[in-house]
Amino acid sequence: MNVSPLLASRALCAGYGDFQALFGVDFEISPGEVVALIGANGAGKSTLLKTLTGLVPLRSGSVSFAGIDVSKTPAHALVAHGLAMVPEGRRLFRGMSVEDNLRVAADHARPVAANARPWTLERLYDLFPVLAERRRQAVETLSGGQQQMVAIGRALMTQPKLLLCDEISLGLAPKVILEIYEMLPVIRQAGTAILLVEQDVTLASRSSDRFYCMLEGRITLTARSADVTREQITQAYFGVKHEVG
Ligand SMILES: Nc1ncnc2c1ncn2[C@@H]1O[C@H](COP(=O)(O)OP(=O)(O)O)[C@@H](O)[C@H]1O
Ligand SMILES: [Mg+2]
Known part of the structure; x- marks a missing residue:
């Protein structure tokens, strides 16, 4: 049985000015799938996410999401089609309360009938009880982990089909990281596919069905997480060492 992908890129190239950051990236994720993207600093992971969501323009190749051509659709309109991102560094609305951060996102949500919405404030507060306690507090008074929960919650309030x-x-204590990662299966059960950029290779493969590894703007490995060996990952992550002579 072949499910057509929710999001797919073909031969994607992108960059900044004279600098090319991505070279011929073929990527796909199916509805409800959890896919991890790993790679060293500077490999192009964030650039790929931004290109997939239309924030960095394509130079060549294609990206489609839920049957829509991403290069022809403004980034904000993609949110209304169900594409949500938790960006690097969270980018919360400072000076606004936890609840207002969550409510603003709901204004831009994918249109879903009120009684069929997977994500509501109540549901989020069940998932992250600490946010319910702090709903009236300005986001910048929260700990880093709590702020990350707000960032995830804000993305979920747009009723995404895919969460990037x-x-x-990044920067969170191990216990807090586990708390956040424990929520991923719950999010997937609500029918949302997840693309995770993660530096921790063990956490990435444990939390995903499949993963991709990037090196210097190219995909160097794609595999089912359960099947891959540590050696394959190391080679893809650092590059294959060619024997001399
Ligand atoms: N706004 C930008 N302008 C110019 N170069 C950038 C910009 N953002 C990232 N880059 C460069 O693109 C490459 C990929 O960066 P990035 O996608 O942030 O990697 P990663 O997320 O894997 O650490 C790096 O060489 C980085 O220096
Ligand atoms: Mg990055």
């Missing part, structure tokens, strides 16, 4: 998470564990 850019290094959500």
Whole structure:
């Protein structure tokens, strides 16, 4: 049985000015799938996420999401089609309360009948009880982990079909990282596919069905997470060492 992908890129190239950051990236994720994207700093992971969501323009190749040509659709309109990102560094609305951060997102949500919405404030507060306690507090008074929960919650309030998470564990204590990662299966059960950019290779493969590894703007490995060996990952992550002579 072949499910057509929710999001797919073909031969994607992109960059900044004279600098080309991505070279011929073929990527896809199916409805309800959890896919991890790993790679060293500077490999192009964030650029790929931004290109997939229309924030960085395509130079060549194609990206389609839920049958829509991403290069022809403004980034904000993609949100209304169900494409949400938890960006690097969270980018919360400072000076606004937890609840207002969540409510603003709901204004831009994919249109879903009120009684069929997977994500509501109540549901989020069930998932992250600490946010319910702090709903009236300005977001910048929260801990890093709590702010990350707000960033994830804000993305979920747009009722996404696909949630892209850019290094959500960065700078957080191990216990908090586990708390956040424990929520991913719950999010997937609500029918949302997840693309995780993660530096921690063990956490990435444990939390995903499949993963991709990037090196210097290219995909160097794609595999089912359960099947891959540590050696394959190391080679893809650091590059294959060619024997001399
Ligand atoms: N706004 C930008 N302008 C110019 N170069 C950039 C910009 N953002 C990222 N880059 C460059 O693109 C490459 C990929 O960066 P990035 O996608 O952030 O990698 P990663 O997320 O894997 O760490 C790096 O060489 C980085 O320096
Ligand atoms: Mg990055």
